[in-house]
Amino acid sequence: MSVTAPRGFRAxxxxxxxxxxxxRDLALVVNDGPSRAAAGVFTRNRVKAxxxxxxxxxxxxxxxxxxxxxxxxxxxxxxxxxxxxxxxTAEKVAEIxxxxxxxxxxxxxxxxxxxxxxxxxxxxxxxxxxxxxRGDGGLAAADAxxxxxxxxxxxxxxxxxxxxIGGMAKGAGMLAPSLATMLCVIxxxxxxxxxxxxxxxxxxxxxxLDRLDADGCMSTNDTVxxxxxxxxxxxxxxxxxxxxxxxxxADLTRQMLVDAEGASKAIxxxxxxxxxxxxxxxxxxxxxxxNLLKCAVHGEDxxxxxxxxxxGTTDAVFEPDHLNVAINGVWVCRxxxxxxxxxxxxxxxxDVTITVDLSAGPHxxxxxxxxxxxxxxxxxxxYST
Amino acid sequence: MSVTAPRGFRAxxxxxxxxxxxxRDLALVVNDGPSRAAAGVFTRNRVKAxxxxxxxxxxxxxxxxxxxxxxxxxxxxxxxxxxxxxxxTAEKVAEIxxxxxxxxxxxxxxxxxxxxxxxxxxxxxxxxxxxxxRGDGGLAAADAxxxxxxxxxxxxxxxxxxxxIGGMAKGAGMLAPSLATMLCVIxxxxxxxxxxxxxxxxxxxxxxLDRLDADGCMSTNDTVxxxxxxxxxxxxxxxxxxxxxxxxxADLTRQMLVDAEGASKAIxxxxxxxxxxxxxxxxxxxxxxxNLLKCAVHGEDxxxxxxxxxxGTTDAVFEPDHLNVAINGVWVCRxxxxxxxxxxxxxxxxDVTITVDLSAGPHxxxxxxxxxxxxxxxxxxxYST
Numbered sequence: 001m002s003v004t005a006p007r008g009f010r011a012x013x014x015x016x017x018x019x020x021x022x023x024r025d026l027a028l029v030v031n032d033g034p035s036r037a038a039a040g041v042f043t044r045n046r047v048k049a050x051x052x053x054x055x056x057x058x059x060x061x062x063x064x065x066x067x068x069x070x071x072x073x074x075x076x077x078x079x080x081x082x083x084x085x086x087x088x089t090a091e092k093v094a095e096i097x098x099x100x101x102x103x104x105x106x107x108x109x110x111x112x113x114x115x116x117x118x119x120x121x122x123x124x125x126x127x128x129x130x131x132x133x134r135g136d137g138g139l140a141a142a143d144a145x146x147x148x149x150x151x152x153x154x155x156x157x158x159x160x161x162x163x164x165i166g167g168m169a170k171g172a173g174m175l176a177p178s179l180a181t182m183l184c185v186i187x188x189x190x191x192x193x194x195x196x197x198x199x200x201x202x203x204x205x206x207x208x209l210d211r212l213d214a215d216g217c218m219s220t221n222d223t224v225x226x227x228x229x230x231x232x233x234x235x236x237x238x239x240x241x242x243x244x245x246x247x248x249x250a251d252l253t254r255q256m257l258v259d260a261e262g263a264s265k266a267i268x269x270x271x272x273x274x275x276x277x278x279x280x281x282x283x284x285x286x287x288x289x290x291n292l293l294k295c296a297v298h299g300e301d302x303x304x305x306x307x308x309x310x311x312g313t314t315d316a317v318f319e320p321d322h323l324n325v326a327i328n329g330v331w332v333c334r335x336x337x338x339x340x341x342x343x344x345x346x347x348x349x350x351d352v353t354i355t356v357d358l359s360a361g362p363h364x365x366x367x368x369x370x371x372x373x374x375x376x377x378x379x380x381x382x383y384s385t
Numbered sequence: 386m387s388v389t390a391p392r393g394f395r396a397x398x399x400x401x402x403x404x405x406x407x408x409r410d411l412a413l414v415v416n417d418g419p420s421r422a423a424a425g426v427f428t429r430n431r432v433k434a435x436x437x438x439x440x441x442x443x444x445x446x447x448x449x450x451x452x453x454x455x456x457x458x459x460x461x462x463x464x465x466x467x468x469x470x471x472x473x474t475a476e477k478v479a480e481i482x483x484x485x486x487x488x489x490x491x492x493x494x495x496x497x498x499x500x501x502x503x504x505x506x507x508x509x510x511x512x513x514x515x516x517x518x519r520g521d522g523g524l525a526a527a528d529a530x531x532x533x534x535x536x537x538x539x540x541x542x543x544x545x546x547x548x549x550i551g552g553m554a555k556g557a558g559m560l561a562p563s564l565a566t567m568l569c570v571i572x573x574x575x576x577x578x579x580x581x582x583x584x585x586x587x588x589x590x591x592x593x594l595d596r597l598d599a600d601g602c603m604s605t606n607d608t609v610x611x612x613x614x615x616x617x618x619x620x621x622x623x624x625x626x627x628x629x630x631x632x633x634x635a636d637l638t639r640q641m642l643v644d645a646e647g648a649s650k651a652i653x654x655x656x657x658x659x660x661x662x663x664x665x666x667x668x669x670x671x672x673x674x675x676n677l678l679k680c681a682v683h684g685e686d687x688x689x690x691x692x693x694x695x696x697g698t699t700d701a702v703f704e705p706d707h708l709n710v711a712i713n714g715v716w717v718c719r720x721x722x723x724x725x726x727x728x729x730x731x732x733x734x735x736d737v738t739i740t741v742d743l744s745a746g747p748h749x750x751x752x753x754x755x756x757x758x759x760x761x762x763x764x765x766x767x768y769s770t
Binding site for chain 2: 044045046047048054077078079081082109111112113114115146218219220289291292296298299301303308309311312313314318320321324332333335336337338363368372373374376377378379380381
C-alpha cells in the first residue's frame, strides 16, 4: 500500500549496497498516469543537497513521471560532481522508463559530505525498475528510505467519490523547521492540476510536517513530493482534497514524532490566545527548541518556568503577567506566576501536552517536539562513525 | 580578592539557609566610595525576574552603593509578591548601611516560579552585613552565588596608573544570548563616571559574556554590574580601561565555558570572512545552538556537514559553494565540498576550534559553546527535584 494505494502507481524498494547494513536503500516510485501533475516543497536551508537543487528545478515544470530515493548518503556538500551524480541517477531512471530525465525527481538521505557510490547506485536503479509493482512495492519503497527510523512510515486515506491518497515518509532526526531530513512522497489517483496540488500541499504541510521540530536542526535534503495519476477519473473538491491530504500528512507527522531518535516523550505544544498564527508558531517553536525544557520533560518535571523563559525570548505579542501555562491539563502557571499545584501534573505518559495561553488574541497553532535524552546524545555522537 | 581586589570595596558570602545543601547562598558587595558610579547590562528575555526589574530601575540612576545576591531561588515568575520580596531585600541592605534602597541592586539565581524564603533571607542579609571584609569577603561572595557551578569564578587585573578591576561570576547552564543565567559583578577603584562605565561595560560584555552560548537558553535573571569606587584617585584613559575590563570579562567567560554543566568539550567558533560583524555572530550562534553538531563534537566526530547545515539556516551573506570550514586547524571543507582528509583532525583535546570562512567580507567574530552530553541531559532533567 502506501504510495501504491492510489491507482496508477508502481513502486519498488531494493538493496543497492549503499548502506553497510545490507538492508534496502533504494526506492523507486513511478506514476503511470494518465496524468502526471505534481508539486513539491523543499528545505529552506540555503545549503541544499544536489538532489534538492535538481528536484526543485524538475518540479517547477509541474509534472513528475517518477521519483528515485536513496538512503545511505545525502549527496550534500559534494559540489558539481555530486550534482552530476544526481543527474546521472535521473537519466538512468529515464532510460528504464523510456522517458525524459526532466520529469524524474531524485531524493537522498544519509551522511553529508560524501559522494554516493554510483557503481552500486545505478545497478540498484535497474534492479528497482525490474521489481516495480503495485502490491508489495509500496511497502518495500517505504522500507528502503529509512535511515535511523526504526519503522517504515506509511499512510493512506479514501476520499469521497472514489479516489485515494497514499504516502510514505522517513525522518527520525534533524526534524525541524521545514521538514528537516524528512523525505516524503504522497500519491493520489485524483485528477488535479499542478497548481491545485501545489496549493493543497503547501496548506497541508504547513500545519503538519512543517511544525514537527524535534531538534531544531534544519536538513539540507528535505523534500515532500505530491504526485497525481488521475487514474480514478475523479476531480475532487479542492477543499475536501486538502483536508484529506492534511490527514495523511498529519498521520505521517505523528509517526515521525513517535519514532524520533532517542526520544522518550512525544510533546504537543498548543499555543492559544495568540495575536496571530505566526506568533503562535514562533512561540511554539521557541518552546520546542529549548533544551532545558526538553530535559525537564524527560525528567518528568513540569517545569513551567522554563516554558515562560522560552516564551520570553520571542517577539510575539504578549504581556509577561498575562501568560498562562497548562501541562497535561493542569494550569501550573496563571498570570505569569504560580498557578495550580504542580504535583497534580501526571508526567508519566509518553504523550505530554503543554498549553500556553498568550492572552493576546484569537489565534492558535500546534507544534510537536520530543524530549532531550541521553539516547539522543548517544545516537548523534556516533552517527558518522 | 575578586570584587574586593580594587580599593573601596568590602564583601561577604554567608549561609542564609536558602539552599538545601547548607552551603553559602547569600553575597553582599558594598562600595565605600568615594564615588559610587555604576552601570549594568541585563537579560533581553521579556520574562524578567523581579530582581532584574528592580535593578534595571536602580541602575538607571548611574549609582550603586551595594549589590546583594542570592543563589537558591531566582525569584522569577513570582508576580507582585516576588517584587515586594526584592524590594524588602534592598530595604534591609539600606537599613544596615544607613543608606537609600534606591541605590541597592539585587540579583537572584536558582529555580524559577517559587517565592524566596524571606524569613531566612533577611536574617542572612544581616549576617552578611556583619561579615563584610576586604580580605576573604570577595572569595566568600564568589562562592555564595554558585548554583551548579563546580568552582567559584573570579578574576582581577592591574591597570596602568595604579587602578584595579576585579570580578566574580556564576553561570554553568542556561548560558545563552545575553549572558543567560549569568550573574557577574565587576568592581574597580578607577574614577570614571556612570556614562563612561556604561560604554565600557557594553563594549566589553558584547564580545565576551554575551558571546558565550552554551545551550541557547536565555535566562530570566542575567545581570552584569560594574561598580566604581574611585578610591585609586585615578581616571584612566577610557580605551585602556575598556581593554582591561574586556580582559577581566573574557577571563570570567572562559571560566564559565570550562565549567558549563555536563560539558566535556569547550568549543570556540571563529567566523571569519563575514560581510559584517552581525553576520559573523549570527553564524556563530547558529552553529553554537546546533544540537546535532554539539553531539558530533562530543563523539569526537569532525562532522563539517553539520556545520554547513547550521550556516545554511542563517540569513548571513554567503554563497554555499564558497564556504570553508576548518576543525582544529584542518580545512575539512573547501568551497562547500569535501576538503582535506577529516582523519587528520585530532578531536581528543578538550578545546575544539571550529573556523568558518564565509568568503564574503573582512569581518569576524568569536562565539563559545560546549558539546551536548548525556551528563547535560542528566543534570537538567533533575534540576528542580
